[in-house]
Amino acid sequence: MKVLVPVKRVIDFNVAVRVKADRSGVDLANVKMSINPFDEIAVEEAIRLKEKGKVTEIIAVSIGPAGATETIRTALAMGADRGILVKHEGEIEPLAVAKILKAVATEEQAGLVILGKQAIDDDCNQTGQMLAALLGWPQGTFAAKLEIGDGEIQVTREVDGGLQTLALKLPAIVTTDLRLNEPRYASLPNIMKARKKPIAEKSAGDYGVDPAPRLKVLEVTEPQKRRSGAKVGSATELVAHLRGVGVI
Amino acid sequence: MAALVIAEHSNAALDDATAKAVTAAIQISSPVHVLVAGSNCQGAADAAAKLSGVEKILVADDARYAHCLAEPMAELILSLAANYDAILAPATANGKNILPRVAAKLDVPQISEIIEVKSPDVFRRPIYAGNAIQTVEAKGFKKIITVRISAFAPVAMNGNAAVEKIAASADPGLSRFVGENLSRSERPELTSAKIIISGGRGLQSKENFALIERIADRLGAAVGASRAAVDAGFVPNDRQVGQTGKVVAPELYIAVGISGAIQHLAGMKDSKIIVAINKDEGAPIFTIADYGLVADLFEALPEFEKALGV
Numbered sequence: 420m421k422v423l424v425p426v427k428r429v430i431d432f433n434v435a436v437r438v439k440a441d442r443s444g445v446d447l448a449n450v451k452m453s454i455n456p457f458d459e460i461a462v463e464e465a466i467r468l469k470e471k472g473k474v475t476e477i478i479a480v481s482i483g484p485a486g487a488t489e490t491i492r493t494a495l496a497m498g499a500d501r502g503i504l505v506k507h508e509g510e511i512e513p514l515a516v517a518k519i520l521k522a523v524a525t526e527e528q529a530g531l532v533i534l535g536k537q538a539i540d541d542d543c544n545q546t547g548q549m550l551a552a553l554l555g556w557p558q559g560t561f562a563a564k565l566e567i568g569d570g571e572i573q574v575t576r577e578v579d580g581g582l583q584t585l586a587l588k589l590p591a592i593v594t595t596d597l598r599l600n601e602p603r604y605a606s607l608p609n610i611m612k613a614r615k616k617p618i619a620e621k622s623a624g625d626y627g628v629d630p631a632p633r634l635k636v637l638e639v640t641e642p643q644k645r646r647s648g649a650k651v652g653s654a655t656e657l658v659a660h661l662r663g664v665g666v667i
Numbered sequence: 668m669a670a671l672v673i674a675e676h677s678n679a680a681l682d683d684a685t686a687k688a689v690t691a692a693i694q695i696s697s698p699v700h701v702l703v704a705g706s707n708c709q710g711a712a713d714a715a716a717k718l719s720g721v722e723k724i725l726v727a728d729d730a731r732y733a734h735c736l737a738e739p740m741a742e743l744i745l746s747l748a749a750n751y752d753a754i755l756a757p758a759t760a761n762g763k764n765i766l767p768r769v770a771a772k773l774d775v776p777q778i779s780e781i782i783e784v785k786s787p788d789v790f791r792r793p794i795y796a797g798n799a800i801q802t803v804e805a806k807g808f809k810k811i812i813t814v815r816i817s818a819f820a821p822v823a824m825n826g827n828a829a830v831e832k833i834a835a836s837a838d839p840g841l842s843r844f845v846g847e848n849l850s851r852s853e854r855p856e857l858t859s860a861k862i863i864i865s866g867g868r869g870l871q872s873k874e875n876f877a878l879i880e881r882i883a884d885r886l887g888a889a890v891g892a893s894r895a896a897v898d899a900g901f902v903p904n905d906r907q908v909g910q911t912g913k914v915v916a917p918e919l920y921i922a923v924g925i926s927g928a929i930q931h932l933a934g935m936k937d938s939k940i941i942v943a944i945n946k947d948e949g950a951p952i953f954t955i956a957d958y959g960l961v962a963d964l965f966e967a968l969p970e971f972e973k974a975l976g977v
């Protein structure tokens with residue numbers, strides 16, 4: 420079974436985000452970019468499935484600018500087999516991404532697609548579910564555990580009340596949550612090897628998808644800032660303050 | 668035309684999240700209808716009928732909706748979609764799971780986790796873990812929206828909506844419920860609690876969380892946690908507060924042994940009063956705390972409990 424792992428290039432999770440003065444968006448010039456953390460978890464999971472002999476090939480796909488090649492290389496250095504870069508400059512919405520991924524999944528005859536549950540830049544949490552809908556496949560979102568069985572996959576999901584386990588018919592879509600695994604670091608030899616792994620270059624047009632956004636971003640602003648308040652000397656004093664303002 | 672709100676419920680009872688999503692829906696389109704899909708969900712349907720400002724409750728009571736599986740739920744919503752120009756769900760695990768599937772089938776974008784309705788076509792939503800707020804316009808197509816429930820007040824429960832039973836729609840039969848492991852707690856829900864006390868890596872162990880739990884019980888508070896505390900197994904996953912966990916905005920949020928990473932702040936910085944207890948004076952949590960106590964939590968928590976008196 421082939422597995423497709425979509426990986427998005429996003430601002431590194433440690434970087435403090437700055438809104439541009441003209442309110443057009445967030446300043447991405449000269450900031451550190453990384454693979455979306457949930458996608459790194461997705462790559463790791465695919466590799467573990469391959470190590471267990473459940474998966475034959477892992478294809479990492481990224482839709483983004485030339486720099487997204489680095490994101491694919493990160494996945495290849497971890498252990499993915501080959502990459503596809505669908506070149507696109509500027510914003511692209513989850514629905515268009517899902518349409519491109521549908522075309523790729525169909526062309527590659529993938530049996531499983533593992534995505535992140537959420538990209539930490541747009542915080543949309545949509546793409547996997549949309550892809551499942553477009554393909555007519557079942558979805559196991561927010562996965563904390565996977566087990567591939569006979570013609571199906573069992574997914575334990577992080578839901579509001581705790582954990583829920585579903586069995587999905589294959590082919591299926593899975594999106595990762597934080598507890599699914601702890602991604603490995605790529606070793607130096609594997610980073611070297613990854614440089615020789617193939618990355619095909621495509622465009623949205625190659626898949627017949629119009630990448631133009633449908634939502635119009637009117638502005639991007641800073642959130643209201645909170646000011647830090649007072650330091651208190653002891654827990655007893657703290658309780659007195661909280662009683663004073665009537666909150667306890 | 669009309670707005671449809673997908674109810675969050677436990678079959679027997681309606682979740683507060685529904686009443687908050689209705690508040691958003693009323694600002695977008697009218698009349699507002701609410702879909703209660705479940706199994707033996709009369710209790711939830713009866714409660715939904717009391718939602719103020721709602722005209723009609725649609726009830727699909729069938730075993731196939733017992734566990735809110737995305738595929739049959741999406742089919743059901745799609746069968747109703749033609750009657751509505753806006754479909755909303757609270758941004759709960761269920762809402763986030765189901766609604767994008769509906770949007771994709773309708774070939775429209777989804778607007779995730781709105782925090783404000785500026786006009787029926789213009790919405791504000793946080794991006795980059797709440798470090799920026801995006802204003803987006805959605806014109807010329809059906810609006811599919813998830814609502815950040817901490818950002819909207821619930822409507823009153825003094826309405827009298829009509830209740831209409833509807834037939835179940837096709838079940839694509841793609842997935843099957845196997846089991847669940849819900850973390851039961853007598854304490855209030857994180858997303859509706861007035862007071863939350865959360866612990867982080869600083870608590871060091873599952874056992875030490877008792878220090879937090881005792882205070883929670885004294886205050887009638889919910890217990891939350893940082894990702895680090897969940898990853899370390901101190902508390903179950905459903906307690907995680909943050910960008911990728913639950914977003915809360917209680918009257919009082921007490922963060923204990925939590926450093927205040929942006930991903931954590933994203934989930935609690937709209938709380939009315941924030942208290943931080945941390946032994947590191949430089950911890951970022953103090954930059955947003957109304958009351959900061961620089962202290963060892965193992966001394967501060969017992970003293971806090973004692974100061975609450977008997």
Ligand SMILES: Cc1cc2nc3c(=O)[nH]c(=O)nc-3n(C[C@H](O)[C@H](O)[C@H](O)COP(=O)(O)OP(=O)(O)OC[C@H]3O[C@@H](n4cnc5c(N)ncnc54)[C@H](O)[C@@H]3O)c2cc1C
Pocket residue numbers: 432456457539866867868869870892893894895896907908909910911912913923924925926927928929930931934944945946947950962963964965
């Ligand atoms: C993609 C992604 C998503 C994430 N989503 C979330 C999320 O939703 N929610 C979330 O919380 N995190 C999230 N994180 C993790 C986040 O970046 C931080 O790693 C995490 O919040 C840290 O948890 P912590 O504050 O408990 O631990 P630490 O950062 O290790 O802080 C522990 C704190 O305890 C204090 N302390 C230690 N001992 C004592 C003592 N005896 N008395 C008093 N204080 C003490 C220390 O001074 C320190 O400040 C996410 C990260 C990523 C990459």
Ligand SMILES: Nc1ncnc2c1ncn2[C@@H]1O[C@H](COP(=O)(O)O)[C@@H](O)[C@H]1O
Pocket residue numbers: 425426427428455457458480481482483511513516533534535536537538539541542543544545546547
């Ligand atoms: N431009 C992209 N390229 C590759 N994968 C993407 C892209 N956008 C979204 N994804 C995938 O979809 C997941 C969820 O993204 P989102 O719906 O935007 O929160 C991500 O974690 C990725 O796995």
